[in-house]
Amino acid sequence: MLRPTRMKKLQIVALEGFRDDIVKGLQALGTVHLSDYSEAINDPHLKDLLQPHPISPNIRRIAAQNIALNRLLDVFERHDPDPREGFIKAVFAPMPPKKLETEELSGPGLLDVVDEIIGKVDAEVAQPVQDLERIEEEIAEHGKTRGLLDLVAALDIDLGDVGDWGFTSVLLGVAPKQELENLRERPEEITDNAFYLGAGETSEDRIVTAVVCLKEQTAAVLAALRRLNWERVEIQGLQGTPRQAIDSIDKRLEELDQEKRAKERMIVDIARLRKDELRKYRELLMAERQRGENHTKFARMEHVVVIEGWVPSESVAQAVQEITSITSGACVADLTEPDANDDVPVQLKNPRFFKSFELLTRLYGLPTYNGVDPTVFLAPGFLLFFSIMLTDAMYGLIALVLGMLLIRGGGKYNEMIKDGGIILSSAGIATIIIGALSGGWFGGFGLKLPVLASLQVFDPMVQVTSFLLIALTIGLVHVNVGVVINVAHKLKAGQRWKAISENLWFLFAQPGLIFIVSGNKSLGLVFIVIALILLLGGHKAMSMFQITGFMGDILSYARLMALGLCTTGIAMTVNVLASMLYMAGWLGIALAVIIFLFGHVFNFLINAMGSFVHGLRLHYVEFFTKFYQSGGTEFAPLEMKFDTIEIK
Amino acid sequence: MELSSGIVWAIMGAAISMGLAAIASGIGVGLAGVAGAGVISEDPKKFGPVLVLQALPQTQGIYGFLGAVLILIGVGVLGGAVKEIPAAMGYAALGGGIVIGLSSFTAVAQGAIAASGMGAVAKRPETFGQSVVLAVMAETFAIFGLLIAILIFVGTKIMGG
Numbered sequence: 097m098l099r100p101t102r103m104k105k106l107q108i109v110a111l112e113g114f115r116d117d118i119v120k121g122l123q124a125l126g127t128v129h130l131s132d133y134s135e136a137i138n139d140p141h142l143k144d145l146l147q148p149h150p151i152s153p154n155i156r157r158i159a160a161q162n163i164a165l166n167r168l169l170d171v172f173e174r175h176d177p178d179p180r181e182g183f184i185k186a187v188f189a190p191m192p193p194k195k196l197e198t199e200e201l202s203g204p205g206l207l208d209v210v211d212e213i214i215g216k217v218d219a220e221v222a223q224p225v226q227d228l229e230r231i232e233e234e235i236a237e238h239g240k241t242r243g244l245l246d247l248v249a250a251l252d253i254d255l256g257d258v259g260d261w262g263f264t265s266v267l268l269g270v271a272p273k274q275e276l277e278n279l280r281e282r283p284e285e286i287t288d289n290a291f292y293l294g295a296g297e298t299s300e301d302r303i304v305t306a307v308v309c310l311k312e313q314t315a316a317v318l319a320a321l322r323r324l325n326w327e328r329v330e331i332q333g334l335q336g337t338p339r340q341a342i343d344s345i346d347k348r349l350e351e352l353d354q355e356k357r358a359k360e361r362m363i364v365d366i367a368r369l370r371k372d373e374l375r376k377y378r379e380l381l382m383a384e385r386q387r388g389e390n391h392t393k394f395a396r397m398e399h400v401v402v403i404e405g406w407v408p409s410e411s412v413a414q415a416v417q418e419i420t421s422i423t424s425g426a427c428v429a430d431l432t433e434p435d436a437n438d439d440v441p442v443q444l445k446n447p448r449f450f451k452s453f454e455l456l457t458r459l460y461g462l463p464t465y466n467g468v469d470p471t472v473f474l475a476p477g478f479l480l481f482f483s484i485m486l487t488d489a490m491y492g493l494i495a496l497v498l499g500m501l502l503i504r505g506g507g508k509y510n511e512m513i514k515d516g517g518i519i520l521s522s523a524g525i526a527t528i529i530i531g532a533l534s535g536g537w538f539g540g541f542g543l544k545l546p547v548l549a550s551l552q553v554f555d556p557m558v559q560v561t562s563f564l565l566i567a568l569t570i571g572l573v574h575v576n577v578g579v580v581i582n583v584a585h586k587l588k589a590g591q592r593w594k595a596i597s598e599n600l601w602f603l604f605a606q607p608g609l610i611f612i613v614s615g616n617k618s619l620g621l622v623f624i625v626i627a628l629i630l631l632l633g634g635h636k637a638m639s640m641f642q643i644t645g646f647m648g649d650i651l652s653y654a655r656l657m658a659l660g661l662c663t664t665g666i667a668m669t670v671n672v673l674a675s676m677l678y679m680a681g682w683l684g685i686a687l688a689v690i691i692f693l694f695g696h697v698f699n700f701l702i703n704a705m706g707s708f709v710h711g712l713r714l715h716y717v718e719f720f721t722k723f724y725q726s727g728g729t730e731f732a733p734l735e736m737k738f739d740t741i742e743i744k
Numbered sequence: 745m746e747l748s749s750g751i752v753w754a755i756m757g758a759a760i761s762m763g764l765a766a767i768a769s770g771i772g773v774g775l776a777g778v779a780g781a782g783v784i785s786e787d788p789k790k791f792g793p794v795l796v797l798q799a800l801p802q803t804q805g806i807y808g809f810l811g812a813v814l815i816l817i818g819v820g821v822l823g824g825a826v827k828e829i830p831a832a833m834g835y836a837a838l839g840g841g842i843v844i845g846l847s848s849f850t851a852v853a854q855g856a857i858a859a860s861g862m863g864a865v866a867k868r869p870e871t872f873g874q875s876v877v878l879a880v881m882a883e884t885f886a887i888f889g890l891l892i893a894i895l896i897f898v899g900t901k902i903m904g905g
Contacts, residue, residue: 459873460873460877560903651888652884654887654891655887665810666806666810666813669810702803705799709800709877710883713877
């Protein structure tokens with residue numbers, strides 16, 4: 097709480113032979129964030145001693161295996177896709193994720209087994225896939241011919257006669273119907289009547305034609321026909337009338353379709369049998385790859401490997417014990433405190449309820465290792481702001497119910513959804529309280545019940561000016577909290593000058609103004625002078641902007657009131673529209689109910705989103721700027737993290 | 745029924761509040777929508793964050809709507825009997841409508857920021873939160889516009905009077 101987990105730098109020097117076991121041990125522990133020690137070779141003291149550590153030789157093989165596994169899984173996914181959950185179902189009522197139990201496997205042993213399984217599945221699936229491709233090609237080919245035959249189906253000729261013969265050519269083609277006369281006459285003119293054209297109708301304005309001409313005149317005839325928009329249809333290697341050809345192609349297509357289904361069923365059967373197995377090995381490979389890739393972060397000298405990482409203080413003993421037991425004590429595990437130049441990874445550490453709000457801190461950016469973790473301040477502030485801007489108990493109830501559904505639905509298997517659910521439901525509870533106090537029950541709708549009306553202590557639509565003052569006062573307090581955190585943090589970090597020069601002046605200026613206004617001018621002036629000295633000393637020429645900046649920050653909290661009124665105002669409008677319709681007979685009543693429901697759902701959605709983003713904004717822009725420094729690197733330990741498998 | 749000139753001025757205030765806000769929000773949502781369509785053509789899975797970013801410049805339209813409704817309720821055109829109000833009060837309502845309508849034009853800038861934010865989200869999805877905050881910055885002045893209008897309505901007893 098208040099600051100990230102304290103870390104220790106762990107430096108391991110061990111015999112190269114223990115390298116893989118150490119890495120595996122650290123991965124199983126899941127508490128060590130490996131840092132890049134390869135740069136240490138640039139250190140003038142170490143450069144003669146250390147060499148860069150090469151990447152694991154297994155990496156290339158793992159990459160090839162990964163590609164092969166993905167290729168097979170893609171084939172399976174194409175023919176036997178996994179059932180997909182819609183967004184709503186995935187978030188509110190997901191299926192429990194499938195867990196596959198597996199033996200622990202690693203190193204060359206794992207790679208050999210994976211090679212074997214890839215070979216086996218490849219052999220099983222290659223033939224049906226190849227057959228399927230051939231069948232699909234044939235289907236496409238027949239489909240194309242079938243399309244051409246459809247064009248000439250109206251002709252009653254033997255397709256075996258089409259083509260070039262000893263002296264004559266027989267050609268098929270389609271043309272616009274109105275050209276029929278020309279199609280007959282023009283070629284007759286150029287061929288001296290050595291030409292025959294038979295025609296059939298295909299549609300209202302198209303005709304299909306069979307043309308017979310002398311072989312030596314084919315080119316001239318074709319040219320004449322094309323000028324009349326005649327398009328040739330080239331069909332080869334078929335016998336019988338077009339109708340008969342279509343029938344036989346249809347029959348063949350049916351056979352092919354059955355063959356295709358059979359092959360697909362075969363692939364599906366193999367998929368059902370092998371999919372989980374392939375996925376299991378893919379995940380094991382991923383862990384293996386993670387271990388292997390980290391080799392480049394190490395340094396080595398002759399037979400010794402140097403590994404450096406960060407361990408949370410409370411996990412140090414366990415990590416050292418693990419390494420000592422792996423190497424039977426033949427190693428050096430050196431622990432040091434981080435120094436000022438270290439880029440220490442950041443792990444946020446907050447009690448359970450606040451832990452969920454880390455999501456909102458992360459959204460802005462992780463704090464630096466020596467900075468303040470603002471999550472415990474952010475949580476209550478966010479809930480307060482959200483509830484004031486949503487300011488309706490019924491909307492709060494909707495948020496609470498949605499939040500609970502998230503926690504009990506997708507939250508069971510997904511931490512982020514669970515955190516979102518906790519934030520939404522706690523924001524819902526806060527909104528119910530603020531909504532009840534301000535008389536928001538679907539706008540003023542619920543106030544018809546005396547019980548609910550009796551809870552109201554404040555009417556935002558009437559006491560508008562008081563609402564504005566409350567909003568600005570909250571802003572003032574919030575900004576002050578930010579300033580106090582900054583001063584306290586800087587003092588603790590030994591940065592005294594920063595503590596007093598940055599924004600301490602603001603804390604002196606306020607009592608100064610209060611004393612002056614309340615009549616105690618001399619005491620007030622003392623405070624104001626101190627504030628001015630601090631301000632001018634710390635900010636010099638930019639002092640003026642500090643004052644306007646703080647004023648702007650506090651004014652910005654007026655949005656609490658404006659957006660609160662916005663929710664209330666729109667809710668009121670919905671109620672007014674609905675009540676006007678309610679007076680207009682039974683159809684009006686039905687419409688009134690629809691307007692009421694849709695209106696309030698719309699108002700809830702739009703204003704819940706507004707309350708969320710503006711609640712965050714007030715923290716990110718007005719509050720965090722007083723003390724917060726982001727830019728930390730996420731603590732990402734080497735760990736065994738599997739989606740679907742469980743090691744026995 | 746004879747309408748007093750005060751009522752007519754107030755109605756003009758409501759019309760300007762909603763009308764200008766609708767134009768401004770429409771342009772803003774349009775700018776963001778064009779960029780959004782580009783992003784989802786590359787990656788349809790980004791529809792969620794893109795939609796949220798596109799919705800941001802809509803809020804000014806809602807402020808315009810709220811301003812118009814507050815005026816209409818205040819002078820009794822909506823949900824009650826039309827009040828006899830003095831012309832000066834009508835001018836005040838018009839002033840409130842104008843400030844909301846004009847400040848809604850922040851939606852245009854917000855739409856442009858949201859559009860760039862979508863570009864950022866397309867490349868690096870983790871920048872979504874920051875992109876939303878950047879876009880929300882532009883809305884501050886629309887909120888201040890709404891705030892001033894509300895203060896005008898309260899001060900002239902159009903609201904809460």
